[in-house]
Amino acid sequence: MSASDRERWDARFTGLGAGEPGPPAALAGREDLVPTAGRALDLACGRGTVAVWLARRGLVVDAVDVSPVGLAAGRAQAPEVRWIEADLDDGLPVTGPYDVIVCQRFREPALYPVLVDALAPGGLLVVSVLSGAGDTGGPFRAPPGELLAAFGALDVLHHAQGQGEESVVARR
Ligand SMILES: C[S@@+](CC[C@H](N)C(=O)[O-])C[C@H]1O[C@@H](n2cnc3c(N)ncnc32)[C@H](O)[C@@H]1O
Known part of the structure; x- marks a missing residue:
């Protein structure tokens, strides 16, 4: 990623402050799938709304993002x-196994097999990307079905695509 991309994300988060903690959208109505103990990873966490929610649920959380402004907003809510x-x-800067991995609205196909490897047996994976499904597509959008192809060998608990998004919830 270029420095200007990071500056763009910093600028987008500046002044927004902390967001409302909450589960990833793909888990709506399925929040009980998330354990109340263990290790969790939130990748490309932005302002950390999901990471804070996971921490308050009882998990020990690692949260990764390129934007120091986004991370600062999360840190203010959950220093733990x-x-x-x-x-x-540059790859994954942390080491599994994780009981929960969330990667919401960030796409890096090279990381897909790495995420599977970082999941603990029985661990829960929640991934969503902008998709060409139900959309005109574009350089940042995944081709339809990308997540199902990447994670279909796991136990897929939920899969949805349309209106420009694809999401998958799966267990190792
Ligand atoms: C659409 S936001 C999603 C944020 C969060 N996951 C959410 O759902 O609210 C995309 C995030 O990816 C981060 N990001 C983009 N490229 C990145 C990279 N190469 N490495 C780490 N984070 C990156 C941005 O800083 C931003 O926080």
């Missing part, structure tokens, strides 16, 4: 989370 500034283009 390990907030990690890193460029995910």
